[in-house]
Amino acid sequence: MCRKIILLFPVFVLIATSCEKKIKDGILPGFESKLVVTSFLSPADEISRIVVTSNRPVYGELKPYPSPGKVSCRISDGEKEINLKSTEKGYEFNRQEMQVICGKTYCIQIVNEEGLSITAKCTVPMSFKNDIIIDTFSVPEEIVTRYGTERYRILNGIVKFMDQPLNENYYHIVGKVVDYFNQYYSFDVRTEDIWIENDLFTDREKIKDGMISIPVNLTGSIGSADNYIDSSFVKIYLLDTERSYFLYHKSIFDYKDDDNPFTEPTPVFSNIEGGLGIFTSYVMDSVIFRIK
């Protein structure tokens, strides 16, 4: 039995005998329309993108998210300023228009036709030679059969890299497995994400002797015995990010929207002045390891 019920049951009994009523709108916080901006800048990207959406009221009739409308989006690197062009995927600029450079600070200003405006800035982290390696895959490709004919691949390894000698660094590790299939003489590629526990961290949590080690585990189904993998690669991406990137994602993962009215809410981090969302940056290093 859920132990939460054990503990809160008497409270529920009391509350069950209580009264409820709908409260007047006057007590509720008023809705303020805001622009929601999301952007992750990186020097490695050929095209940099800023996505602009809107928030919506939570009380009353729930309507679809409103369009932000026609938006003017400008970015500046301290030396020049450009207008971003609107595309299906958001507002973009490419390297030729403005290059994202390590150590530089970028400011954006977005205004829509209703007068909503936001500003934000980010400073791209300095690039650093992390010497990222994948160390010790204990079982390069262990295939086990479970539940009859279902085949599972188990990979274990440790990703190691040098920590930047700054006060505090923020990292994000992403892993993928790319399988090239040769099935009935038809080639196919499948990319599968590797789930890495605690993939978002600061160096203070993990560092030892200047190095950081992250265990990586992949346990995934590779289908029935008829599938045949020709070759496999593990790709590990190490993102050295700004503090705002870390705070934003950590707050999303810590975000709770449960029914307990007595717990503190968990707001999502934002560095957008006058709006919501995140404008941040990172630099990336990667390593590829061939399994098969």
Place this chain on the structure above:
Amino acid sequence: MKFLSAAIFLVFISLIIEAQPGRHTISGFVREDVSGESLIGVNIYVPELKTGTTTNTYGFFSLTVPSTSSVEIVFSYVGYNTQTMTIEQNKDTELNVSLKPGLVLREVTVSAEKPDKQSESVKMSIIKLPVSQARNLPALLGEKDILKVLQLMPGIQKGMEGSSGMYVRGGGPDQNLIILDDAIVYNASHLFGFFSIFNGDALKSVELTKGGFPARYGGRLSSVLDMNMKDGNKEEWHGEGGVGIISSRMTVEGPVKKNKSSVLLSGRRTYADIVAKPLLKSMHYDNTGYYFYDLNAKINYDFGRKNKLLLSGYFGKDKYYFKKILPHQREEGGFFWGNATATLRWNHLFNNKIFSNTSLVFSNYHFSINDNYQVLSENKNYHALYNSGITDFSFKHDIDILPGTKHMLKTGVITTVHEFKPYAFVELDKLHDIDIEDFKSTRGLESGVYIEDTWQPLRTLKINGGIRFSHFTARSRQYHYLEPRISTAVQIKHDFAIKASYCEMNQYIHLISNTGISLPTDLWVPVTDRVKPQHSRQVAAGFVKDHQKITLSVEGYYKYMNDVIGYKEGASFLSLDDPGSSAGINWEDNVTSGRSWSYGSEFLIQKKTGKLTGWIGYTLSWTQMQFDSLNYGRKFYARYDRRHDVSVVAIYRISERITLSGSWVYGTGNAVTMQVSEYIAPYHMYIRKGDYHDLYWLDRDGRMVNDYGEKNNIRMGAYHRLDLGIQIHKKMKHWDRTWEFSLYNAYSRRNPFYYYTEHSWSKDFTKEYYFVKQVTLFPLIPSVSWSIKF
């Protein structure tokens, strides 16, 4: 430092002057006539010399006056007939006084220093609550509660509807030191805070200090609630008891050896489990129940005039249990929490000017959850047990030195060994091959040494000054602080005084709770390397005006607290659905430190005598907090920030038989955080982690989240409530009996307990709606109770 040295030097000079020959000492004990109960805080006044003293916690007094042929001394105490005695003053005199309870027993008086004038006392920010007062006021379900009455005083707020938690001058409920016969009580709540554990029938005195703390108190930032149990009637056996809607109580007291030794036993038990059984049965929880009980016991023995031994204890428990038996499975479990305290005290009179008390104290708070599940067909079972708590062993020694009328010295030492057990978890699951055992325990040593003096250098000037050295050791980390304390009173006129005080306090124990209401899962933890002691500095000033039957007091205060504890957003200390993870949670990772400011004004008008008695209290206050890691580092109002707090209390004695009472309270609503909008928060290169139960994960690229704006951004609706009561007394042949009928929330105000968001669809399911609902806990609740006294 130079100033401190000079002050100490002056005190010693005046002491030497006091010790000159030509003076004699009158000392002794003041007790209640018939019962022999020692009386605390009795005013002893010498009109001719315009000086006096008061009895200490054990009823002892000492008064050194110039040698004369005779001197008149007045003994006066609230609720008792004043007694005047003429003493031959040519030698040291031992004098034991018995005061008779006054004719008017049910008058309401609060914080009355005799001759019933607060203007003549140096103390400020103190509330002395006659226990009898709590019996006269209407209460929730008829359960008289000392803490609920204290919440009616300015500067003291309740947390939530029905809660007995106290928020004193902007401080949280963990910042109150609650002492019962020298023992600290860690969780003073029954039924999740709806009632306190204190049975008024067993109490002799209740005194709450919310500022200007004398040096003998330490360890908490916001208040000290010092309560003493009755000693027991040394003359003859008496008792009292009562039957109410949800509980009954009985107290008996009497002599073990007449005039030498007495005993008191007081017990209370609820029968809420019996009352709720039909409701629970309708919900198919036949074998489910909840009850609480408490038991107070005290025995004392007088070894002559100079030595007295007292042993007292409190034992109380809340228990919830359930049992479910089905054809193929069986489950039972529940939880309980409780306090146990024991105090052994030795009073010793060195001479007619030096009195000492030595105490050995044990205090324990314990909370436990258990769950046992058995699949009968497979003969496999599941067992989980979670414990947490705190245990104290204390040694305390206090000395009262009364060299003369101008000085009242107190000095002492206290040492406490705390044993903290934030959790102990055992899970044995034979169904899924789980076997976990985890145990966390730590010890801390807390000590304090103090000296204080109440000095009256001039007839119109009184100063209580002192210094306390406090120390705490845990996990090889040590903290120590000097805590200066001073309060002064200047009597401008015979019935008008201006007072001011300053104090610094430190707190080495924190109460961790992330639920916002008082739950037994709240953890008491010590300071560590990462979580430092909390500090406060408070300055207060005000005036008191006594006018015939009415006293007016106005007080302003400013309190700054730093290193206060706040909970990181999303923190959880007891993940009951996943006990394996909770066993690994470190509470230090889930808290953060910040600062708090609290300031305001308190107004109190009291009428203490006559047929109509009562008071009107008003508090205007602000409480703000700031944490670097909360609310983006911006200041915000505390949840319990209450701008206006009003109490109107009246007791009208129509006749000897009938007493009417009523109270009306008003308070600004609590500050809570509510969402202002929602939006999609995309994330970068993230992998869905299998939270497929969460409907709000739209796709693997983002999550729908709420925007809250500022923390505690809205005010719940104002709280106000009227309680009415009528008591009908009758003197029977062998006992006195009282019927009481009361209405809690007489006009059934729907006060907000909490808000929540509800979702609905239009009839054709084309439109979706969200709206906010308010839950009200207690509508109008009538109650009846019957009590006797014999």
